[in-house]
Amino acid sequence: MLAEFGPRWPALCEALLLPRRHAVRPNPRLHATLAPALAQLPPVVGIADARLCDDPISGLSPDEAYFLDPASLRVAALLDVQPGDAVLDLCAAPGGKALCIADALVDDDGGLDGHLHLNELSDARRFRLLSTLRGWLPAPAASAILLTGHDGSRFGLHRPDAFDRVLLDAPCSSERHVLLDAAALQAWTPSRPRQLAQRQFALLCAAIDACRPGGRVVYATCALLEAENDAVVARALTRRSGRVHKVALPASDLRLSGSEPTAHGWRWLPDTSGEGPMYAALLEIEADAEVQSADDGSAGAPWQRPRRGGAG
Ligand SMILES: C[S@@+](CC[C@H](N)C(=O)[O-])C[C@H]1O[C@@H](n2cnc3c(N)ncnc32)[C@H](O)[C@@H]1O
Incomplete structure (x- = not known):
């Protein structure tokens, strides 16, 4: 860490050991009911309806409000999902x-306008994700989601350009997490980031291959090391x-509030932004990219709404 962050590391390490700052995101279907209770909390700049809070607020059920790192909301916002989109979340839990x-x-x-495949x-x-979806979403939307348990690195083969x-x-x-957990720190070895980087590379190639020409991929991690991010x-x-x-965004884009630019994306670190650690890169498939052939013969076939197996 000293080699990577130099004189910044002591302050960064101290910030990593402090309690995490949360964002609370109210269930949009309950917005009118919950808005008054959350109105006193500071907003998460650039993220509609989310508020900052030091601790999860008691009295709110997991179906009413979701607590997470504010930078996680920024990653989701970078994906810029629009009604009608076909979306894949390759590593979706929790x-x-x-x-x-x-x-x-x-x-x-209360249905789904588009297609959502969670893997x-x-x-x-x-299974925990399934229960979260059922509690949070209207029943028709939850049951329209396709939830699978594949190795994500296979998606480029099975769902190319989809x-x-x-x-x-x-x-x-x-x-x-490693710094805060003695057993995890004990188990850590320098080869761990190298192994993970290899897996991340395979997953990212699959994500790129599963995305259609003109579509966009967001790659994110909560790792600090460049080896798992820009590299x-x-x-x-x-x-x-x-x-x-890669897609460049103007520094004025509010979704990037608190971030530092990196060679290929952005990172949020808790010593400066109070958020993260989080890294994100935004990639776009060339509009004229050649449509790939799939091993199941589905290449070029229009996206089809899944008929079974949803979260319902
Ligand atoms: C960083 S977490 C995802 C967090 C999630 N996107 C969220 O916002 O709550 C990474 C997830 O990837 C899953 N995972 C690990 N290897 C995988 C693989 N080869 N294919 C699919 N999922 C994988 C892990 O079990 C873990 O739940």
């Missing part, structure tokens, strides 16, 4: 960002050269 995506697709009748490898985490938006919130070192993006940009480019 689901804070998935709920933001789903809410952007819920229509006036999560861990059975236990996927989605308008793909979120890869990748498994990562999560150093803040993974740099490798994918090289490996998928001609298919994908």
